[in-house]
Amino acid sequence: MRTQVGIVGAGPAGLLLSHLLALRGIESVVVELRSRAYCEARQRAGVLEDGTVRLLRETGLGARLDQQGLEHGGIYLQFAGERHHIDFRELTGGRSVTVYAQTEVVKDLIQQRISDGGVIEFEVTDTEVDHLDTDRPVLRYTRSDGTRCELVCDAIAGCDGFHGICRPVLPDSLLTITEREYPYAWLGILADVAPSTDELIYAHHERGFALHSLRSCTVSRLYLQVGPDESIDNWSDDRIWAELQCRLALPGWRLEQGQVLDKSITPMRSFVATPMRYGRLFLAGDAAHIVPPTGAKGLNLAMADVTALAPALDRLLRGKPELAGSYTATCLDRVWRSTHFSWWMTSMLHRTPGGDDMEMALQLSQLRYVVSSRAGATSLAENYTGYPQLRLHED
Numbered sequence: 001m002r003t004q005v006g007i008v009g010a011g012p013a014g015l016l017l018s019h020l021l022a023l024r025g026i027e028s029v030v031v032e033l034r035s036r037a038y039c040e041a042r043q044r045a046g047v048l049e050d051g052t053v054r055l056l057r058e059t060g061l062g063a064r065l066d067q068q069g070l071e072h073g074g075i076y077l078q079f080a081g082e083r084h085h086i087d088f089r090e091l092t093g094g095r096s097v098t099v100y101a102q103t104e105v106v107k108d109l110i111q112q113r114i115s116d117g118g119v120i121e122f123e124v125t126d127t128e129v130d131h132l133d134t135d136r137p138v139l140r141y142t143r144s145d146g147t148r149c150e151l152v153c154d155a156i157a158g159c160d161g162f163h164g165i166c167r168p169v170l171p172d173s174l175l176t177i178t179e180r181e182y183p184y185a186w187l188g189i190l191a192d193v194a195p196s197t198d199e200l201i202y203a204h205h206e207r208g209f210a211l212h213s214l215r216s217c218t219v220s221r222l223y224l225q226v227g228p229d230e231s232i233d234n235w236s237d238d239r240i241w242a243e244l245q246c247r248l249a250l251p252g253w254r255l256e257q258g259q260v261l262d263k264s265i266t267p268m269r270s271f272v273a274t275p276m277r278y279g280r281l282f283l284a285g286d287a288a289h290i291v292p293p294t295g296a297k298g299l300n301l302a303m304a305d306v307t308a309l310a311p312a313l314d315r316l317l318r319g320k321p322e323l324a325g326s327y328t329a330t331c332l333d334r335v336w337r338s339t340h341f342s343w344w345m346t347s348m349l350h351r352t353p354g355g356d357d358m359e360m361a362l363q364l365s366q367l368r369y370v371v372s373s374r375a376g377a378t379s380l381a382e383n384y385t386g387y388p389q390l391r392l393h394e395d
């Protein structure tokens, strides 16, 4: 079989790339390990940067986002019994973020691709890529009905996440990995209860970090810092709520509780793989980099990658290889800015297991500086709301 671009992975990166290519008249086939239902239900990110929202609207994906998305003009930083608001709009000249879950972004993208006649093969197995050093790379996979398929492509996009098969195909002699694992993880819950806050609360506490986020006016999303090897089986709903109550407590404020609808534990790491290209294989999203979720960057970074990849592939397929040749360099500035900011937020707010008084004092000093200095608060606001305009690259 034949297509122009084979895409491995139907997460935000693969789906958005397929959509952006279709807008350019380029056909693609997306192959996905999991079922549609699984991809649409997988609880992950919740915050879209200013530029990501604009990108989705500009590419015809803004309808439900505009109906259901919750625009937030800032966040709260909480520490030492105080809660301080960081006003993004005031500090960045009007930029904001929008709370709109990754599950909804994925639903919108899948629906759009199917409506446009796009090809997404769910529940495939034994995916492999080959002939990447030729201009006819091959994507092989087995369909859910057992049919073995071979797709001859002009290019292949590895959008298959951190545990995918594409990045490992790059020769060790070529691949450079820069990584840091954190000595903690995030336990996340989805709760059937109205949020107890209007905007996100990032709380530093001696027992560990806590985050109060949300999904709608009736559903809350909350996170707890836990040990790196914690099992969700050790965390009853009561134990989770008790810990959240302790870490988010503030005089005169009450955290409302409700039924826990979903709970999971996510490890935390900073990870950057370069180059993001090998012959006719291009990596995008979590396949190339991972950030700790404290900066709410992962999803936004994945979408930024494919916003650069779509025009690069368009030109490559028309015999103009320049943008493809600079794809890695184009992405890396934003990758490292997001990686640094995510690390900065994480190290400021999380207590290292066995962390000493020096760590506590440095963190409190940094937090106090950020909430009391316009320069400090502006730096956080600029990074959190996103980087210079995420525009569709002009050809």
Ligand code: FAS
Binding pocket: 008, 009, 010, 011, 012, 013, 014, 031, 032, 033, 034, 039, 043, 044, 045, 046, 047, 102, 124, 127, 159, 160, 161, 162, 163, 164, 165, 265, 266, 284, 285, 286, 287, 293, 295, 296, 297, 298, 299, 300, 302
């Ligand atoms: P994804 O991992 O989303 O998608 C990759 C897709 O490829 C998956 O659907 C997978 O099934 C498929 N795949 C893998 N191997 C394959 C194969 N061999 N063949 C075919 N398909 C294959 N980011 C935030 O900003 N905030 C958060 O709170 C947050 N929480 C997270 C929680 C968890 C548990 C994880 C893992 C990530 C979280 N992230 C968060 C980051 C997350 O949102 C990612 O940045 C985002 O999903 C990246 O999108 P993709 O690059 O498309 O990768």
Ligand code: PHB
Binding pocket: 044, 045, 046, 047, 200, 213, 214, 221, 293, 294, 295, 296, 297
């Ligand atoms: C979420 O709502 O899932 C969320 C929000 C902000 C973060 C991480 C996760 O930094």
